[in-house]
Amino acid sequence: MTVITITKTELSDGLAALRKGYKLFGPVAEKSSYTFRELEKDRDPDFSYQNTRLSPKGIVFPQSEDMFTYTLDSTREDAHFLKEAPKDYSPRVIFGIRPCDAKAVSLTRMNFDTRAYRDPYWMGLFEATTFVGMACDTPCQTCFCTTAGCGPYHEEGLDVLISDRGDHYLAKPLSEKGRQLLAVAGWLKPAEADFDKNKAAAEAKIGSSVATDRLASADTLALYGADFWEDISFACINCGTCTFVCPTCWCFDIQDEVHGKTGKRARNWDSCMFPIFTIHTTGHNPRGTKLHRVRQRFMHKLKYFVDKYEAGIMCVGCGRCIRACPVNIDIRNVCGLMNSRAAENVCAEGK
């Protein structure tokens, strides 16, 4: 697929054309950070960001989403019927998603799109979305994507990848959806250019890393019973911050809300960090202590997922949890402890 060149003016004009056929989402500056918002008329994305405070997962997986509604008001024709909540699956574009967040969407899809079950809500929004990525030339201090299975120019999960060349952009279509988008925007001028020219330099700027080579072969029970969990989990206050900012976290809770005679069922983001996440109707809570929950989160991300899907860790190295955690629990440290402990076990068994 040929690489396309886009001038700065053509970008703006193209976005205006896209707005006619798509809902446009992009990064904008808000107070002291960046966030993804729907870009109404004349509002262009702000690419001076490194990454947004919250991941764009909320565009495909809203924090609070109505599933269905009902009314018991017998004067109404639709009384006693469960109705699908009205949904908008019109085409939309996430313009300027970083490659790490795009890969995270692919990882999340593994949970919502399985042979046994396809989540209609997540899939509805996912299939309506075209992902246009912006390659990362100035990664954050806390980014470690290159050792977490992706990188600043990684293409997984994207329909188009754009590289900012200062006075113009290069766009690389990666799928049929991507090609369609470029056509709608009128970005069709081919360029004789090396798209990956800045890739190595960008990757070299990633100063942070995790070691994951021993995780797959590690003994699960040995990691589970390791002695470092008490120290790691001590500071944790069991809020939902890490899970909410994480682009690969997808747990949700289903809740009913009733107002007089009407009601609805909705799903909201949930967090395995919350004490009541695993509470049973009997009152028993298998993860009743902080240590259980913290251990579970890291084991899930760095061991269970690795074992189950054989596709690497369930982390894309975006660094948001590290920046946001109020008590500075650092997944890089935990991964390092788990990986080096795994190595010790292999040696102990005389292998």
Place this chain on the structure above:
Amino acid sequence: MTGYTDKIREIAKRLLQSCQVEMVIGFRQGSVPMMSEPCMVRRPEDVDQLMWDSHCGINLANYLTDRKEKIAVFAKGCDSRNMVTHIVENKIKREQLVIVGVPCQGMIDKRKVAEMATAEIVSVRELNSKIEVKTTAGEESIAKAEVLQSNCRVCRHRNPVIFDEMVAEPVAEQADVDPYSDVRAIEAMTPDEKWKYFDDLLAPCLRCYACRNACPLCYCPTCFVDEAKPQWVGKGQDPVDIRTFHFLRAYHCAGRCTDCGACARACPVGIDMRAFTKKLNKDCFDLYGWEAGMSLETRPALDVFKANDPGEFIK
């Protein structure tokens, strides 16, 4: 404040070696600039991870709730008042604690520093009244006074009110600060302006509960927002539910909050929900002459009925 680390390690080592305590709760160096991580040390040989600087803003009283061990814990003025409240409310026994007082000159608000820096921060070094900030674009020097946490700026209890030993000599208390100036600014608004002010304040709220969980006072086994039978508050993103959570949580802390600022510090989206609790603190002070956690002897104002309690609001 920059010189406390050695003394802290020395005290911790002594307390552990003499078996006066089974564990020491303090802070260790964070892995990113301007952060520290609460930690626990059980062995004297591990005390060298402990440190102290102006980024130790989390309230360590939060880690004491319902613990059974003998614990040494480092306490700033505000933290020590929360420990008093914990003891009065039976969440820990006085005999279990060795409170090591740390006179505080204010904690730094990392968000304020980030806003003043011209590029991404790589490292931060603290020198008495200045902060040396190294960014990807160069080095900058910022006056510490300009980037203190909002609550520290108006603090009148910088020295611990209860302690078994102190890390240093007490510091001078700030005499000419109005702790309630922010509250007065809001009180001067019209009802519509007030409603909008709080709407804007709470707009980014994610219901992550970092504020609630960082607060030492929030120790209910089941918080009202987690109840489902009956469900008092919706769990979604409706602005009414968000406001109700914050306003009702503040109300549960009425007369107990010491304005330690851990809530605002913990918030991942930078909400200063102290706007609620500060108003309640001011009312407690104006109506009952009460400040939380100042003494082990008196019962809290909202715990006791006195004949001369203000009653003009009741017709």
Place this chain on the structure above:
Amino acid sequence: MKNLLEHMGVEPDRIHFSWISSAESTKFVSVVNEISAKVKALGPNQHFIKQEAKGAQP
């Protein structure tokens, strides 16, 4: 409670407190009438209404 609600922007005359014994029926009547009049004068409450309830409003 009254102070905090007012601080948040709920109009001052919406919340009232009164000590009334079950033996003070006349006081009860006059207080209820007074409060009803004051609250009605403020018009329908615009705050603390959830999205769903907004849909159901007449």
